[in-house]
Amino acid sequence: MLDLYEASFTRKIPSADLKDLGVTHLLYGVGIEEDRADTIVGELVDSEAVQLCRVEDLDDAQCRVHGLERTVNLYEAADLQALVSSMGGLVGVDLTSLEHRVWAPLVRALVEAGTEFVALYAEPNDYRRSDDLPGAVYDLSTSRGIEPLPGFARLARRQDDDGYFAPLLGFEGARLGHIFDQEEVEVSKTSPVIGSPGFRVEYPTYTYLANRDSLSLDRMEQRVEYARASCPFEAYRALERVHARAGGKHLRVAPIGTKPHALGGILYAIRHEPIVELIYDHPVRSKGRTRGSRGVYVYEVSAFLKTLGAA
């Protein structure tokens, strides 16, 4: 549900306007081979005011942050804090070009340090291949499988765990089915979040179609929450509603939909530890799965978090 009175922390801007945001450090990656992956860094590459920080995976734990010339272990809070402390001004995190497993711990470190930052996201113009749309066989074997994002592992006893679950849905129904199959989540206590309005008018329908078998279980379709596909903060608010209905009990959140929604899910998990747990399956994206870019979204994350007050 859209709250008309809430200030909007999501803005869509022409990519040429990125230079005017006042970003001093841009964290971006090179691992995603899609047209739009270069959109954001491409606009800022000539800007002298911006320190470009290319994050390169060295292995599944360590990253090299070029520009700052630092090596960071994603499982070492001290490394991440030192990285964040070394960046002054306004930090930009390019969600488009970084994988969840890299940007999620970076976002966490930025939140914990109280650093002012924005997340940036270049919207895809379209999906290129038929196998990225519903109806095609989705291949889970190309993913790393279900494994916690760095810094988000949960081994401790879950208090008040009745199996409440909020998946942020995307086009790949098999990913949701796999989580139902593997994790202790209850269908009857599942409230999915669907990105609607979508980036394109037909995308919410695609999402419904792709997940129709799961949605038909135990009237799950009647518990769907909607949040604009491009807005992490609407996703955050949708999770708040789901969590309130769950009586504030242990809630698993699966950020398997759009990246903006994933950001909302991860922010929600950071703000509600340890009662909120993330489940993620690390898909490996096919090369060139999207084409073009239709504009850039700016998410004023630290400003949004300030409105929430202390966690």
Next chain:
Amino acid sequence: MFATDRVESELLEQVNRALGQVRAEYESDDELYRRFAAPLYFKQLLGITPAFLVGGRGTGKTTTLRSMSFGGQARISGSLSPSAWEVVGAYWKVEPNVVSVFRGKGVTEELWAQVFSHYLNLKLSSLVVDYAVWLMNSGHEIHVDEHRAELFCRSLNLNVCNDVTSLARGIDVAIVDVESKINGNISGLAASAMSVLGRPLDYLFAALRGLEVTRSRPFMFCLDEYENLSSYQQKLLNTLIKQVGGAPYTFKIGVRNTVAIDRSTQIEAQPLQDPADFKTVDIVVDLKDESFELFASTVLQQRLALIAHDAPEAAALLPGLSVEEESALLGAELVRNQLIEQLNDAGVDRQDIEFAEGLSHFEACMVLRWAQSHNESPESVLRFARTQPKKWSVRVGNYGYAMLFTIRENRVGERKYYTGWKTYCQLADGNIRYMIRLVYEALRMHVIDGGNLDSPIAMLHQTRAASRVGETTIRDLQGWSRQGAALTRLSLGLGSIFGTLAREMAFATPEVNQFRVGYSGSTTPAENVDVLLGEAVGQGIIIGFDGDKNARRSGATREMDYQLHPVLAPYFIYSSRRKRRMTIGADDIIALTSRESAAPTIRKVLSGRGATPGRLPDQLLDFPTGS
């Protein structure tokens, strides 16, 4: 809404509630235990000998293991006293989101093995302490032996304490300690104090008095989804299993197929041995044939009773068809009339015409279809039937069922019916989840069409329900396993092959629906095929037999014969009966799993048997939309 509509809608809602939820994982404890029917193999799980409960998806492992937990036993028995229970245990589902934590991250496997051993000690101890807390909350007295409790705490590097609540708290803190290191101080793991695998459990059982467990009636750790453990983690658990016997606890472990059981332990050259170290309970072998019918009948009766206390038995709702009746529904009369017309046109003897007119419609179909498939004249086939009645009768017996698939040609309507309780049991083939889904779908269609529990379910609804369950099974498959995409293509490929053979080759090789993997001329290593088919067996979409004895196994070896699970047969329209076998090359089996090669491989396999496929499933067609 009209009153009758409301009644139907209420009945539909009741049907949804009683039968719509078929997975134990999806059920709340209340629903699960209210509906629990102890399977006949349950007794085999009792006692201190560790057991692997082997069964593919949907065979009821989770239900059984959850029922063995202390919460489950209390609900099922209606007693808070463990002495009234059949077993005392705790359930733990091995979730990937937890066990995948202990890998990679730049940490050596050797260190992970130490960390995971410590975690296993803590996790298993927490299950025992949870049980102790539950007992105390239920009015039982638990006495803690101070000395043993101290040994327990020291063995886990916990602060020493001697009451159950503090023990529980200490374990929680120790787990959080491991968690926080993995999350934000991974380099600190190496310096962390760990524990020796299994030792703390021995101390714990000695420390807690009043658990009402003994070596003859041990505490059972019921672990589900063993295959989610990585190889080194399985090895550690196996080591614990190997050590069972000294203390009053044991393990009962759910696993999808025997291929997934890694028998090695930490002690080299001392793998787990069956039956010295454990026993295997294979659910489907145990529940075959009549015992499955009985079990399925009990489970369904319980569920139908939720709709109406005087609900009829499921068998009564599902009448079947004889082949003669089925041929009539498929349009045998039309084919018979074609035969008479052709005989008249050919000017055959009146005697032959009269003989033809005297045949049942089913046999008349047999005459015409046989003639068409063998390029013989109808009159010559008819004469054979008339002059050699015994041989004709044998032919009808051998090919009659297969002929049913050929009666309806180029006409709208069902091409085969799948009806009757016995057929449904055959389609489910020991898989209780499939059985409930079949009955649910049929009953749902029946109610939507205005039916109720007093009237039997129409043949058409039974058939369409069976087809729909096959279709949804294929569709769901992608998300069932990491290999879901490969298994989806394999099922679609094999189904297309057997469906085409049923339609086109009914009289050459009737009811071909099994295969053996051929290695001659193939370059694919047997191991790759075994892993693929083992996974398919575990996921409940393929069944395997001993090639010679036709006895069922849950694992995969090279001498095995395979069949796509019968529940898929109605979707592809071929015989669900266990019949004839063909050989498919190992290379072709693997090729069926890939997006690029599946469709050409289907065509190749079929053309090798003189058949051509009809329209292939959309999911197998490669149709890039972009440039």
